Amino acid sequence: MSMTETKIALITGANRGLGLAIGRGLAERGLHVVLTGRNQSAAEAAAADLAKDGLSVSAHQLDITDPASVVHAIASASKRFGRLDVLVNNAGIAIDRGQLASSPDFEKVRATLETNIFGAWRCCAAAIAEMKRNNYGRVVNITSHLGSLSTMADTNVAYRVSKAGLNALTRVLAAELAGTGVLVNACSPGRMNTRMAYGETDRTPEDGADTPIWLATLPDDGPTGGLFADRKPLDW
Numbered sequence: 079m080s081m082t083e084t085k086i087a088l089i090t091g092a093n094r095g096l097g098l099a100i101g102r103g104l105a106e107r108g109l110h111v112v113l114t115g116r117n118q119s120a121a122e123a124a125a126a127d128l129a130k131d132g133l134s135v136s137a138h139q140l141d142i143t144d145p146a147s148v149v150h151a152i153a154s155a156s157k158r159f160g161r162l163d164v165l166v167n168n169a170g171i172a173i174d175r176g177q178l179a180s181s182p183d184f185e186k187v188r189a190t191l192e193t194n195i196f197g198a199w200r201c202c203a204a205a206i207a208e209m210k211r212n213n214y215g216r217v218v219n220i221t222s223h224l225g226s227l228s229t230m231a232d233t234n235v236a237y238r239v240s241k242a243g244l245n246a247l248t249r250v251l252a253a254e255l256a257g258t259g260v261l262v263n264a265c266s267p268g269r270m271n272t273r274m275a276y277g278e279t280d281r282t283p284e285d286g287a288d289t290p291i292w293l294a295t296l297p298d299d300g301p302t303g304g305l306f307a308d309r310k311p312l313d314w
């Protein structure tokens with residue numbers, strides 16, 4: 079398959095954790111994966127690691143809180159490969175552990191929303207414009223069960239609100255793009271032992287990567303416009 083026929087995926091925060099595991103999984107399925115990181119050398123190190131195993135990957139700097147960086151990374155990938163098929167909005171922060179809504183630290187709230195909602199939203203807007211050119215696209219927003227309205231609880235308020243907002247954004251975009259060939263979904267990977275999880279679980283990022291990889295490669299006749307975990311629509 080020539081590079082012009084190969085599907086091109088771009089993943090945010092792919093230098094480590096879940097993003098890197100999704101990158102490996104998609105490259106193993108034959109996609110070319112642009113591993114992005116806010117630190118260029120960290121993205122390059124991740125790409126070098128996967129390339130050693132013969133996988134088709136490249137690296138690009140991308141800080142999702144920087145509008146110029148988002149536009150530049152997505153335009154560069156689209157121009158270099160002639161298309162953009164998959165966006166995985168994986169980059170995220172969780173910096174308000176234990177924080178209650180009644181005593182907010184608005185600096186942390188603002189930083190969390192800037193990354194987890196506005197950052198992902200910016201990437202969606204830039205990538206969807208490219209995807210619409212080919213009437214094909216798969217957007218996968220990595221959310222969390224902590225953002226579920228039906229099981230909402232206290233603590234980690236900024237993170238919870240940011241992921242609930244990301245879920246809403248997912249549904250709004252999916253509704254807007256119905257029938258265009260661009261599918262927008264979200265899934266929670268479940269708890270995984272990454273830097274974000276404080277070592278409180280034995281599940282690996284590879285365990286969490288399964289559903290995002292499935293959604294990123296969803297066939298045209300697959301489910302659309304919902305939020306998924308364990309391959310079933312969630313009542314979020």
Ligand SMILES: NC(=O)c1ccc[n+]([C@@H]2O[C@H](COP(=O)([O-])OP(=O)(O)OC[C@H]3O[C@@H](n4cnc5c(N)ncnc54)[C@H](OP(=O)(O)O)[C@@H]3O)[C@@H](O)[C@H]2O)c1
Binds near residue numbers: 115143221268
């Ligand atoms: N771990 C869990 O148990 C769990 C559970 C549910 C959902 N999730 C979600 O899964 C996703 C991945 O998390 P993870 O567990 O793999 O966490 P992680 O190991 O902390 O990785 C987070 C990634 O996001 C990147 N990032 C943060 N801010 C960024 C920005 N402004 N621009 C670009 N990249 C940025 C980080 O880059 P740096 O290396 O530069 O910091 C890193 O690559 C997140 O959306 C998280 O909310 C995780």
